[in-house]
Amino acid sequence: MSATFLGMPGNFPKNSQKAVQDSQLRYNLRKATHTIRGKRASVVGELPDWAELRAAGKAIKDHTLRNLDRYLVQLERAVQDAGGTVHWARDAAEANRIVTALVKATGEREVVKVKSMATQEIELNQALAAEGITAYETDLAELIVQLGDDFPSHILVPAIHRNRSEIREIFLEKMPKTPEGLTDDPPALAEAARLHLRERFLRSKVAISGANFMVAETGTLVVLESEGNGRMCLTLPETLISVVGIEKLLPAWRDLEVFLQLLPRSSTGERMNPYTSMWTGAVEGQDFHLVLLDNGRTGVLADEVGRQALRCIRCSACLNVCPVYERAGGHAYGSVYPGPIGAILTPQLRGMGSELDASLPYASSLCGACYDVCPVAIDIPEVLVDLRAKAPHAAAEKAGMKVAGWILDDHRRLAAAQRIAAKVRGLVPKKRLPGPMSAWTDTRDVPEIPEESFRDWWERNERA
Amino acid sequence: MSAREEILARIARAVAGAEDVEIPRDYRTEAATGDLVGLFAERVDDYRAVVHVLPAAEAAGLVAERVAGRRMIVPDGFDLAGHESWPDLHTADGVVTGCAVAVAVTGTIVLDHGPGQGTRAQTLVPDYHLCVVRAGQIVSSVPEAIARLDPSRPLTWISGPSATSDIELSRVEGVHGPRTLEVVIST
Ligand code: SF4
Numbered sequence: 028m029s030a031t032f033l034g035m036p037g038n039f040p041k042n043s044q045k046a047v048q049d050s051q052l053r054y055n056l057r058k059a060t061h062t063i064r065g066k067r068a069s070v071v072g073e074l075p076d077w078a079e080l081r082a083a084g085k086a087i088k089d090h091t092l093r094n095l096d097r098y099l100v101q102l103e104r105a106v107q108d109a110g111g112t113v114h115w116a117r118d119a120a121e122a123n124r125i126v127t128a129l130v131k132a133t134g135e136r137e138v139v140k141v142k143s144m145a146t147q148e149i150e151l152n153q154a155l156a157a158e159g160i161t162a163y164e165t166d167l168a169e170l171i172v173q174l175g176d177d178f179p180s181h182i183l184v185p186a187i188h189r190n191r192s193e194i195r196e197i198f199l200e201k202m203p204k205t206p207e208g209l210t211d212d213p214p215a216l217a218e219a220a221r222l223h224l225r226e227r228f229l230r231s232k233v234a235i236s237g238a239n240f241m242v243a244e245t246g247t248l249v250v251l252e253s254e255g256n257g258r259m260c261l262t263l264p265e266t267l268i269s270v271v272g273i274e275k276l277l278p279a280w281r282d283l284e285v286f287l288q289l290l291p292r293s294s295t296g297e298r299m300n301p302y303t304s305m306w307t308g309a310v311e312g313q314d315f316h317l318v319l320l321d322n323g324r325t326g327v328l329a330d331e332v333g334r335q336a337l338r339c340i341r342c343s344a345c346l347n348v349c350p351v352y353e354r355a356g357g358h359a360y361g362s363v364y365p366g367p368i369g370a371i372l373t374p375q376l377r378g379m380g381s382e383l384d385a386s387l388p389y390a391s392s393l394c395g396a397c398y399d400v401c402p403v404a405i406d407i408p409e410v411l412v413d414l415r416a417k418a419p420h421a422a423a424e425k426a427g428m429k430v431a432g433w434i435l436d437d438h439r440r441l442a443a444a445q446r447i448a449a450k451v452r453g454l455v456p457k458k459r460l461p462g463p464m465s466a467w468t469d470t471r472d473v474p475e476i477p478e479e480s481f482r483d484w485w486e487r488n489e490r491a
Numbered sequence: 492m493s494a495r496e497e498i499l500a501r502i503a504r505a506v507a508g509a510e511d512v513e514i515p516r517d518y519r520t521e522a523a524t525g526d527l528v529g530l531f532a533e534r535v536d537d538y539r540a541v542v543h544v545l546p547a548a549e550a551a552g553l554v555a556e557r558v559a560g561r562r563m564i565v566p567d568g569f570d571l572a573g574h575e576s577w578p579d580l581h582t583a584d585g586v587v588t589g590c591a592v593a594v595a596v597t598g599t600i601v602l603d604h605g606p607g608q609g610t611r612a613q614t615l616v617p618d619y620h621l622c623v624v625r626a627g628q629i630v631s632s633v634p635e636a637i638a639r640l641d642p643s644r645p646l647t648w649i650s651g652p653s654a655t656s657d658i659e660l661s662r663v664e665g666v667h668g669p670r671t672l673e674v675v676i677s678t
Contacts, residue, residue, distance in 0.1 A: 059660055079518035089512040096502040109643070115494040167666055168657035184657060191659055213658040217666050224667065229581070245642040255615060255653040255668025262611040273498065280642050284634035285518070295656070298534065299597040302668060303648035310645045311610060325501035331509075
């Protein structure tokens with residue numbers, strides 16, 4: 028995978044430092060994450076069997092990953108039987124070549140797109156542009172990002188870092204035929220986008236999408252969305268090309284009963300998203316192509332701890348609870364996958380060769396909130412710690428981590444360490460650590476050490 | 492090696508020796524019992540769709556009333572006497588359809604685009620969608636709906652009108668799909 032987000036060099040601490048000084052950004056992010064977080068909690072609370080659904084979702088994904096080769100072959104057969112064509116792509120370059128050739132074969136120079144993280148990951152729009160083909164994003168937020176020459180900052184609401192007056196300015200400047208006297212009222216802005224895009228939908232002969240799920244048993248592809256731009260792209264053009272990561276597979280039709288409950292509630296915090304489209308092969312006379320994308324995924328699959336990241340269904344719940352994401356914003360992660368999932372997925376997909384990717388496993392406080400909300404129970408803190416061990420770091424930090432690992436590994440050692448810490452707490456400096464450990468406290472305060480560890484308190488109170 | 496063979500080989504290497512996983516299915520397949528019609532109506536209403544619950548005869552009357560005087564698409568197989576279907580997708584005021592199944596707990600209508608349900612584009616492009624749901628088509632849960640549906644058909648799940656929250660999270664109805672969804676539940 029090529030380094031995505033070329034406009035963003037540096038590393039996570041550097042990028043996030045800039046972001047935390049942007050008070051507008053912090054306000055927008057805080058409002059958005061807290062609002063969605065609250066909605067999610069209330070609709071998840073409505074389901075008494077949430078824990079069972081989550082366990083099933085996790086197991087279905089793990090079972091699929093374990094048997095991915097078999098299920099991919101089954102999917103391929105089912106899609107072909109239903110009149111579709113299946114292509115395989117080892118990496119971004121190969122996927123881009125396949126899609127470009129398919130578009131060229133239609134003789135078209137314009138394509139419409141449904142929001143898709145896989146095509147962002149492979150930078151398909153840029154690859155198409157290099158061949159003289161223009162790709163138009165049709166999701167409202169993606170349109171705002173594209174017209175603003177900008178990067179998405181959230182999985183679900185990519186333009187959340189923009190406010191209404193900025194959006195109005197982008198529309199006035201970049202959208203042809205914007206209604207005169209356009210206000211910054213959201214309905215007015217949405218109406219302007221509707222007019223702008225409708226013409227394009229009706230004209231376009233080729234569409235490109237991703238998919239939320241693919242069903243091996245039936246060959247069915249599934250797209251969840253809200254606006255209807257997805258339905259427009261999926262149904263109106265003559266040719267449909269879907270680029271989908273190989274991990275998006277589910278074995279059986281029945282498995283959708285789990286994920287159609289897990290995803291909308293975790294994502295937008297709704298009982299169900301406004302529109303879900305499902306299609307199997309070529310339907311209603313369309314020409315259908317499916318491009319199956321590896322691009323580093325099989326490498327992630329080979330890592331025993333890290334492979335759980337491939338369970339991710341891109342709901343974005345982990346972003347909305349992450350104290351680090353809330354302050355740093357999505358751009359600091361320098362990849363299409365921001366937040367906690369980005370911190371574990373990006374360095375695995377791209378490797379930790381760059382400063383940015385090596386810094387991502389540290390973009391977390393390890394508070395565990397991301398694990399608690401994850402609908403497929405990805406233990407993000409566990410993967411972070413594992414990646415930290417693999418990332419290149421300074422000797423001191425490495426030694427510190429080793430000690431911490433040794434202590435945390437054994438509950439007796441941990442209890443002893445906590446007792447010692449409580450005894451010497453008066454001696455530990457309040458803000459800055461001395462010597463080689465000072466690098467650690469440059470960006471953090473030393474946590475306050477309690478007078479008594481929780482374990483000891485519990486013991487004492489249980490005995491009493 | 493072709494890309495296909497190479498990817499399959501990479502997978503086989505990556506998972507060699509890994510243990511397989513049993514899938515626990517002790518979640519509920521039925522979400523509610525009792526008044527499914529009432530629950531469905533309440534949940535559809537939550538999406539700011541217009542919803543009516545009426546006995547069959549009155550439901551037919553309401554549909555006829557709503558369709559009269561509008562340039563409405565009436566798909567083949569939709570039972571509506573005396574109304575001619577408007578032929579042009581792009582100048583139609585709206586569309587009237589039935590559905591394949593409906594889900595009470597999520598307030599969702601599923602179209603399989605069979606008789607009386609039109610093509611996918613017909614229920615998408617016009618600004619108004621009037622949908623008739625028979626009480627017997629309402630199931631309680633998502634698992635029950637999945638069990639009833641045929642994956643070889645194109646399927647469209649609709650939960651309320653088209654909506655976006657992309658601008659400062661304020662909800663706006665109808666960016667691309669119908670801005671008004673009216674559901675008539677015939678009992
Ligand atoms: S890691 Fe879990 S919570 Fe985060 S986006 Fe993926 S599925 Fe959602």
